[in-house]
Amino acid sequence: MQDDTRANDDELVTQHTKKFQKELSSGLVSLVLLSILDQAKTALYGYEIAKQLQHQHDEKPGAIYPVLRNLHARQLIHCEVKTSDSGPPRKYYTITALGQKVLAKWLASWQATQHQVNNIINGQLHYDN
Amino acid sequence: MGSYTMTTNQQQLEHYLAALEDALSGQSPALMQDALYDARNHLQETMAEHSELNFSDIASQYGSPAEVAQQYIALELQTQQFLTGTPAARRANGFFQPLFDSRNYQALGYFFLAWPLSLAYFAWFMLVGIPTMALSLLGVGLPVLALYLKLQRYLGLFEGKLISSLLGERMPRRPDTALMAKRSTSIREKLLGYISTPLGWKITLYSAVQLPLSSVYLLCSVGVFLTACLLLLSPLVDPVLHYFWPTLPIDINWYWLPLCLPAGVIGLTLSLYLAAALSRLQRAIARVLLIN
Numbered sequence: 001m002q003d004d005t006r007a008n009d010d011e012l013v014t015q016h017t018k019k020f021q022k023e024l025s026s027g028l029v030s031l032v033l034l035s036i037l038d039q040a041k042t043a044l045y046g047y048e049i050a051k052q053l054q055h056q057h058d059e060k061p062g063a064i065y066p067v068l069r070n071l072h073a074r075q076l077i078h079c080e081v082k083t084s085d086s087g088p089p090r091k092y093y094t095i096t097a098l099g100q101k102v103l104a105k106w107l108a109s110w111q112a113t114q115h116q117v118n119n120i121i122n123g124q125l126h127y128d129n
Numbered sequence: 130m131g132s133y134t135m136t137t138n139q140q141q142l143e144h145y146l147a148a149l150e151d152a153l154s155g156q157s158p159a160l161m162q163d164a165l166y167d168a169r170n171h172l173q174e175t176m177a178e179h180s181e182l183n184f185s186d187i188a189s190q191y192g193s194p195a196e197v198a199q200q201y202i203a204l205e206l207q208t209q210q211f212l213t214g215t216p217a218a219r220r221a222n223g224f225f226q227p228l229f230d231s232r233n234y235q236a237l238g239y240f241f242l243a244w245p246l247s248l249a250y251f252a253w254f255m256l257v258g259i260p261t262m263a264l265s266l267l268g269v270g271l272p273v274l275a276l277y278l279k280l281q282r283y284l285g286l287f288e289g290k291l292i293s294s295l296l297g298e299r300m301p302r303r304p305d306t307a308l309m310a311k312r313s314t315s316i317r318e319k320l321l322g323y324i325s326t327p328l329g330w331k332i333t334l335y336s337a338v339q340l341p342l343s344s345v346y347l348l349c350s351v352g353v354f355l356t357a358c359l360l361l362l363s364p365l366v367d368p369v370l371h372y373f374w375p376t377l378p379i380d381i382n383w384y385w386l387p388l389c390l391p392a393g394v395i396g397l398t399l400s401l402y403l404a405a406a407l408s409r410l411q412r413a414i415a416r417v418l419l420i421n
Contacts, residue, residue, distance in 0.1 A: 046167060047174040054190075062192025063200050065167035070204040072302070074211060081304060088170060091303060 025059065029067050031110060034095060034103045037077055043092035068093060076102055141184040142172055145194060152198035156205070158420040159293075162301040164201045225394070227401035232297055236408040237354060237401075239295035240346040243411075246291075247343040250284065250336035258333055275320035278329025285332040285419045292419075298412040301420060328421045335418040346411070350404040357396025364389045 036049055046068060050061035071077045076099035083089045095103070146165055153161045168191065175187045191197070227233050261277045264270025282304060289300030314322070323329055363381040371379050381389060 047171055050171060060190065060192040060196070061171055062168070062197035065171065066164070066197075066200040066204045069163055069167075069201070069302075070208050073208045079302070088173070089304060090170065 025063075028110075029053075029059065029064065030071060031103070031106050033064070033067060033071060034076060034099055034106070037093055037095040038100060038103055040094075043080065043094045045090040045092045047090075049093065071099070075099075138176055138184040141188070142169070142176070145172065145184075145188050148194040149198060152194045153201065156198075156202060157299050158416065159299040159301045160201060160205055162421060163303055164197065166303045168197065225398050227405060228394075228398055230401070230405075232408075233401040233404050235295045235297070236404040237351055239291065239411075240343065240350050240404065240407065242291065242295075243339070243343040244347045246288075247336075247339040250288075251340040253284075254333065254336045258336070271324065272320055275323040278323045278333070281329045281332040281336070284336065285328070288335070289415065289419050292412065292415050296408050296412050296415075298415060300415065326421075331418045335414070342411070342414070346407050350400055350407055353400035353403060354397060357393050357400055360389050360396060361393030 032053060033049065036052055037044065046065060049068070050059075050064045053059045053064055054061060068077070068079075072079050072093075076096060078094045078096050080092045080094075081089050082092055146169060149168055150161060150165060153164055172184075172187060172191060175182070175191075176184070179187070192200075258277060261270060261274050265274040286301065286304055290302075292298050293300040293302075360381075364383050364386040367377075367379045367381055368383045370377050
């Protein structure tokens with residue numbers, strides 16, 4: 001019986017964690033994608049970006065492409081289809097001037113949020129001790 | 130299970146894409162085409178790079194069809210809301226409403242551009258399309274026909290971009306590469322694929338009918354719009370021009386203004402109603418003929 005409850009708890013914890021991670025990443029993926037494209041010296045194609053993001057953030061590639069599509073529709077990134085030697089033509093992405101401006105604002109607000117959240121979390125820890 | 134492992138990665142990829150297409154059913158064709166393009170390209174690149182992995186691992190890493198579809202649908206909703214904004218409150222001036230809707234002016238811009246473009250499409254169809262089709266009856270022209278139909282897809286993509294930016298219909302932003310992407314098929318099969326799939330033919334039909342259609346659009350929307358503008362401006366501009374250049378005759382004198390002003394404004398409004406209706410028609414045609 002106790003084992004059952006524990007297994008149930010574990011499952012709930014996993015569910016809650018997954019949900020939290022999903023909510024957290026849904027806002028941050030756009031920021032991370034724009035940053036990657038901003039730092040890139042050349043235009044990157046979808047697969048390269050997905051690979052980079054997967055290494056660092058364990059993000060599922062299936063979730064990255066719709067965000068790229070969304071950023072493109074919002075004119076924050078530019079996209080160009082180029083033929084490749086192997087296989088189908090690839091879509092190459094670069095950040096637009098608007099995207100760079102938006103990214104600067106996003107980074108500022110991200111840093112402010114980070115600072116606030118850290119303050120609260122750290123304050124909480126002091127209180128506990 | 131045995132038969133499952135027998136299926137090649139390529140077949141499993143096609144299964145995966147079919148499941149994704151199912152999960153996206155009911156969405157706009159443009160969204161489907163983009164999502165399928167992304168999935169196909171990514172999965173193929175991964176398969177090529179990690180030949181040691183089996184397809185189900187690669188696919189589960191990419192995300193299940195349901196998950197992926199959900200992402201696209203959720204973000205599409207966001208994008209649409211972002212692009213079109215929350216529906217604006219209707220103005221009280223019911224009849225003159227179209228005058229304040231920028232989409233109608235964009236539609237006029239499209240109709241203005243569409244006519245010369247359709248002339249070029251028609252010339253391309255008559256000078257290249259028809260001879261190619263005639264040549265293909267002899268058999269030797271089949272590769273040329275396949276090439277022509279392949280090029281038509283790019284024409285469709287270009288026209289789609291114009292339509293999505295000026296008429297606001299979501300059109301594919303990526304080429305439909307299902308045919309090009311099949312690595313296993315031979316060149317012969319690929320060429321036959323272009324001939325046997327309807328998209329190239331549909332775009333060919335589009336390039337043939339767009340000229341008469343765009344002539345009607347130009348006459349009914351831009352024509353009426355410009356006539357109404359002239360009616361509106363003549364009583365103001367004509368006497369001024371006549372004052373400086375007395376040889377120029379006055380078409381409509383200033384005392385007609387009280388009559389010309391309401392008639393002109395009504396004419397402008399009507400032309401914008403026509404533009405909106407024709408834009409709906411053109412969007413419906415584009416949805417049928419330019420998307421796979």
